[in-house]
Amino acid sequence: MEVRYTILLIIIGSAIVTLIPRVLPLMLLSRIELPEWTISWLKNIPVAVMAALLVQSLLMSDNQISLTSNKLELIAALPTFLVAILTKSLIGTVITGVLSLMVLRFVF
Structure with a gap:
């Protein structure tokens, strides 16, 4: 099976877009003390x-x-x-x- 470069970029981009809203708040909120x-x-x-x-x-x-x-x-x-x-x-x-x-x- 051949993976085209554009499809690979779409998969990587989708992974990044999915990962950012999950990891970014976790990283930010783990460093501060919430009331x-x-x-x-x-x-x-x-x-x-x-x-x-x-x-x-x-x-x-x-x-x-x-x-x-x-x-x-x-x-x-x-x-x-x-x-x-x-x-x-x-x-x-x-x-x-x-x-x-x-x-x-x-x-x-």
Whole structure:
């Protein structure tokens, strides 16, 4: 397989563009001391992002809030949330969600 020079430059450029927003803040923030309120605020960002993604995928259909169009997903979310809260295990939560939805789609 032959790699063209332009394709190689595109791959290297894409890697650099992807790497800069991840490494640069890490390098800058590792050298300064952040206030305690900033650290506590930053700890909530993953939860807020996950909540926004879940609400959008579970409750939205055709850019409108709909509780009836995603019934199976909403039902599968219940044991998934329970496992997430009780175990705080990412792999357990993912497996529970996938298995719950799989069983519900097989049955209904």
